[in-house]
Amino acid sequence: MSPDAHIVSTGTALPGEPVDNEAIARRFGTDVASAEAFIGTRQRHFAVDLNTGQVTHTLTDLGAQACAQAMARADLEPRDVDFLVLGTSSPDALVPATVNLIADRLGIDQVSTYQLQSGCAGALQALDLACRLLDEEHLIGLVVGADVCVKHLVLDRNTNSVGRTGHVLFGDGDGAGAAVLASELVPGSIAVRRVLNRFSELSRTPGQVVRWFGAADLARPEQPVEQDHKAIAQRVPLLARQAMREVLGMTGWYQASVSYLLPPQLPGRVPQHVANELGLADVTEISCVADVGNAGNALPFFQLDLLRDRILAEERAVAIAIEPSKWIKAAVTLEGM
Amino acid sequence: MSPDAHIVSTGTALPGEPVDNEAIARRFGTDVASAEAFIGTRQRHFAVDLNTGQVTHTLTDLGAQACAQAMARADLEPRDVDFLVLGTSSPDALVPATVNLIADRLGIDQVSTYQLQSGCAGALQALDLACRLLDEEHLIGLVVGADVCVKHLVLDRNTNSVGRTGHVLFGDGDGAGAAVLASELVPGSIAVRRVLNRFSELSRTPGQVVRWFGAADLARPEQPVEQDHKAIAQRVPLLARQAMREVLGMTGWYQASVSYLLPPQLPGRVPQHVANELGLADVTEISCVADVGNAGNALPFFQLDLLRDRILAEERAVAIAIEPSKWIKAAVTLEGM
Numbered sequence: 001m002s003p004d005a006h007i008v009s010t011g012t013a014l015p016g017e018p019v020d021n022e023a024i025a026r027r028f029g030t031d032v033a034s035a036e037a038f039i040g041t042r043q044r045h046f047a048v049d050l051n052t053g054q055v056t057h058t059l060t061d062l063g064a065q066a067c068a069q070a071m072a073r074a075d076l077e078p079r080d081v082d083f084l085v086l087g088t089s090s091p092d093a094l095v096p097a098t099v100n101l102i103a104d105r106l107g108i109d110q111v112s113t114y115q116l117q118s119g120c121a122g123a124l125q126a127l128d129l130a131c132r133l134l135d136e137e138h139l140i141g142l143v144v145g146a147d148v149c150v151k152h153l154v155l156d157r158n159t160n161s162v163g164r165t166g167h168v169l170f171g172d173g174d175g176a177g178a179a180v181l182a183s184e185l186v187p188g189s190i191a192v193r194r195v196l197n198r199f200s201e202l203s204r205t206p207g208q209v210v211r212w213f214g215a216a217d218l219a220r221p222e223q224p225v226e227q228d229h230k231a232i233a234q235r236v237p238l239l240a241r242q243a244m245r246e247v248l249g250m251t252g253w254y255q256a257s258v259s260y261l262l263p264p265q266l267p268g269r270v271p272q273h274v275a276n277e278l279g280l281a282d283v284t285e286i287s288c289v290a291d292v293g294n295a296g297n298a299l300p301f302f303q304l305d306l307l308r309d310r311i312l313a314e315e316r317a318v319a320i321a322i323e324p325s326k327w328i329k330a331a332v333t334l335e336g337m
Numbered sequence: 338m339s340p341d342a343h344i345v346s347t348g349t350a351l352p353g354e355p356v357d358n359e360a361i362a363r364r365f366g367t368d369v370a371s372a373e374a375f376i377g378t379r380q381r382h383f384a385v386d387l388n389t390g391q392v393t394h395t396l397t398d399l400g401a402q403a404c405a406q407a408m409a410r411a412d413l414e415p416r417d418v419d420f421l422v423l424g425t426s427s428p429d430a431l432v433p434a435t436v437n438l439i440a441d442r443l444g445i446d447q448v449s450t451y452q453l454q455s456g457c458a459g460a461l462q463a464l465d466l467a468c469r470l471l472d473e474e475h476l477i478g479l480v481v482g483a484d485v486c487v488k489h490l491v492l493d494r495n496t497n498s499v500g501r502t503g504h505v506l507f508g509d510g511d512g513a514g515a516a517v518l519a520s521e522l523v524p525g526s527i528a529v530r531r532v533l534n535r536f537s538e539l540s541r542t543p544g545q546v547v548r549w550f551g552a553a554d555l556a557r558p559e560q561p562v563e564q565d566h567k568a569i570a571q572r573v574p575l576l577a578r579q580a581m582r583e584v585l586g587m588t589g590w591y592q593a594s595v596s597y598l599l600p601p602q603l604p605g606r607v608p609q610h611v612a613n614e615l616g617l618a619d620v621t622e623i624s625c626v627a628d629v630g631n632a633g634n635a636l637p638f639f640q641l642d643l644l645r646d647r648i649l650a651e652e653r654a655v656a657i658a659i660e661p662s663k664w665i666k667a668a669v670t671l672e673g674m
Contacts, residue, residue, distance in 0.1 A: 053553075084536075089432050095456045095547040096662030100536050104663065109539035113665070114462055115454045119432045125451055132469040151551025199421075199437050202446035210432040212549040214488025215561040216390075224552040325433030326441065328450070 005131040006189040006337065008140075008180040010305040011069030014292065015057040015148075015174050018043040019050065027051070044173025044293020048150040055150055059092045062176035063146045064105040066301070070142065070178040071106070083112040083141040085130045087122030087297040089210060090147045091115065102144065112138065119208065120265070121197065121323035123300035124330035127179070128195035134183040146176035147296030152210070152224045173293020177301020185337060190304070190311060193333040196247040200239060200327045207231045207324030232266070232324045237277035239322045239329045240264055244278055247318060247331035258283055260311060262303040262319035265289035284310070286317075311336040342468040343526040343674065345477075345517040347642040348406030351629065352394040352485075352511050355380040356387065364388070381510025381630020385487040392487055396429045399513035400483045401442040403638070407479065407515040408443070420449040420478040422467045424459030424634045426547060427484045428452065439481065449475065456545065457602070458534065458660035460637035461667035464516070465532035471520040483513035484633030489547070489561045510630020514638020522674060527641070527648060530670040533584040537576060537664045544568045544661030569603070569661045574614035576659045576666045577601055581615055584655060584668035595620055597648060599640040599656035602626035621647070623654075648673035 020043040027050050047057035063086060071081070086099035097115040114129055116122045123145035130143040149172045181192070209226045240263065248255055261283045263274050288302040295302070300321055307317055317334040357380040364387055384394035400423060408418070423436035434452040451466055453459045460482035467480040486509045518529070546563045577600065585592055598620045600611050625639040632639070637658055644654055654671040 091454055091549075093546055093548045094454070095426050095545055096543050096660075096665075097454050097456075100663035100665065103536050104539060107539065108536075110535055110537060112534045113536045114466070114534070117428055117431070117434050117452045117454045119434075129451070129466060129469075132466075151549075151553055154552050197449045197451070198447055199440050199445075199450045200447060202441060202444065206433050208432055209430055211430045212428075212488075212551065213555070214549070215491050215558070216488055218550070218555060218558060221552070221555060323433075326437035328433075328437065 004183060004185065005134055005192040006182050006185055007192060007304065008182050008186050008189045009070045009073035010301060010308055011066045011073065011178045012302055012305050013062045013065035013069070013176045014045040015047040015062060016045055018045055040290060041293050042290050045175060046150065046153070047148040047174040048153060050155060053155045057148070057174070059088060059090060059098050059146050059148050060101040060105060062148065062174065063098065063102040063144050063178070066146070066176040066178035067102060067106055067142050067144060070180045074180040076140065076180060078107040080140055081108050081111060081142055082138040083130070083133050084108065084144065085114045085116070085126045085133070085141065086144045086146065087116045087118055087126035088146050089117065089119050089122065089296055090149065090151065118297070119323040119325045120296050120299060121321045121328040121330040123297040124195055124319070124321050124332055125197050127192065127332060128197055130181045131192055131195060134181070139184070140180065140182045142178055143181055144176060144178045145297035145301045147298055148174040150174065173295045175292055175295035175298040175302070177298045177305060179301060179304060187337060189337045190308060191335045191337050193335055194247060194250045196243060196250060196329065196331040198329050200329050201235070204327055206326050207235065209325065235327065236264060236266055236322045236324060237274045239327065240274045240320050241277050243320050243322065243329040243331040244318060247333055251333040253316065253333060257316055258318050259315045260284050260286055260307060260317035262286050262300065262307060262317060264320050264322040265294065265299040313337060341520060341522065342471055342529040343519050343522055344529060344641065345519050345523050345526045346407045346410035347638060347645055348403045348410065348515045349639055349642050350399045350402035350406070350513045351382040352384040352399060353382055355382055377627060378630050379627050382512060383487065383490070384485040384511040385490060387492065390492045394485065394511070396425060396427060396435050396483050396485050397438040397442060399485065399511065400435065400439040400481050400515070403483065403513040403515035404439060404443055404479050404481060407517045411517040413477065413517060415444040417477055418445050418448060418479055419475040420467070420470050421445065421481065422451045422453070422463045422470070422478065423481045423483065424453045424455055424463035425483050426454065426456050426459065426633055427486065427488065455634065456660040456662045457633050457636060457658045458665040458667040460634040461532055461656065461658050461669055462534050464529065464669060465534055467518045468529055468532060471518070476521070477517065477519045479515055480518055481513060481515045482634035482638045484635055485511040487511065510632045512629055512632035512635040512639070514635045514642060516638060516641060524674060526674045527645060528672045528674050530672055531584060531587045533580060533587060533666065533668040535666050537666050538572070541664055543663050544572065546662065572664065573601060573603055573659045573661060574611045576664065577611045577657050578614050580657050580659065580666040580668040581655060584670055588670040590653065590670060594653055595655050596652045597621050597623055597644060597654035599623050599637065599644060599654060601657050601659040602631065602636040603659070650674060
């Protein structure tokens, strides 16, 4: 990967106040205890007011807010930014791509923009693309991961839709994270060594499907969200191990040289299975899903935000994202500068 | 851009038989003559049976079919392909990204996949990303542009929805195009010189919006598609001229050295305005929208498919795509090998 890519700063954005499991249980009359054991998330933020149903934040709002923080921390003006890459599964609209509305909001004009459609692996795909964009005319760029689940969040307690989307309410959350990427080496930055992004598991049924509806679907919409929890619990730890081995091999690192692990941010008991499967004893694990919720493509950037406060020069980190939709394994090797 | 990128082969796919303006007028009782003057499209293909409303092709179906043709023409097996990039505005679902279902259908496993969300500019963005993916572990890849408008195609003649989506019916169409990209120079291939992809027109209102609906939108859906035809007619020719000038400057080419122009494939009188604005006298124009319909991200690949039959070694071509959503200008310089 050339030229070198460095994460100079990070930024994050969450809508409104945190919503804990008790608040959701009160609002919808569901059972907290069993849900909590299953999902493992203590709180999350929503881009909608759960009481009024009013949407409070768009993906554009959250993405622009995270970018603005990352830019301020790197002391950048809009004219300094040469490109934007967004990874999301939940764009504000199909067209225009939300990344352009974020650029517009930030006052960034005449730049290359790209938006990757993906579940959680999109965050690392966006980082990969951003690294490859760095060249003589792209010196500094913004990489963003963001998701909002509000369009699929049915809040009417009088329908049985809450039951259907209950896992969304408890497990998911909304948010955005961003990073400033530059080819120039800045002390205190994090170098991106290699990025793995690999479609796996040929012929295996998707573990997660999230649909969208058009005007012609309104009369008879399909199930909006489907998840195969058993397949996810089985396959994600194995794919995480594969991703770890493959990205270390690509980078030429021994596992013992890694100080930090940013593991897949999946709900429930899966994270523990992943840790067991990876057999990591002496690494520091950096996770955020319990407090941020499963904010999809935003989560790896929240983890990077935490890593930046801790990683020292020459320390090594590996971030892994496993997307159970059609079984994507993604990973990145990082090094403190 | 290094290493060099070469388009080795192309493939296309259209669903079913062509649907001409008379057939649509018969089906919906609309006025052909005025519509035809406005839209400039003689026929298009739809991934839905207009009489029964039955969906006949998914984006996955069409994308895989176009890829299979491109692979067969380049004599490639699934194991030869190192990556797939899809540009689309109309994925089959939000998650998994359709590009993975296309890979699965083709029997391609353990490869890097990326899906760019974009209007028509996504085709050139996908080509750009594919060129940047070529490296020591990515030697050969598939680039795909595809769109299907059927999810927004309301066919009930008893509602007034046909009126609202009439421009979709007449102007749009469904299809997919693909190209095999390789770093190795193959005689008869087309070299990709430079790709321009630039968000423009800061603060200008979008000229086109295509929305998607979630489970929470079903009760009160917004207008699915909005277009500002006047702004499109005004701005697209100007942006096409800018794109032409900028991509020629990036490549270091004089306009007089260009033999072929693949202009923006926009409906109605816009193409003539574009040609006038570009002031091109001695170039051969390669267009397909009149016969294929406005199949979005597929169209640049249909144009490439036509170019491949004509371009000779050392001849030069420029392709331009202007996306009026949030005013994206994209262009690529190409050279016969």
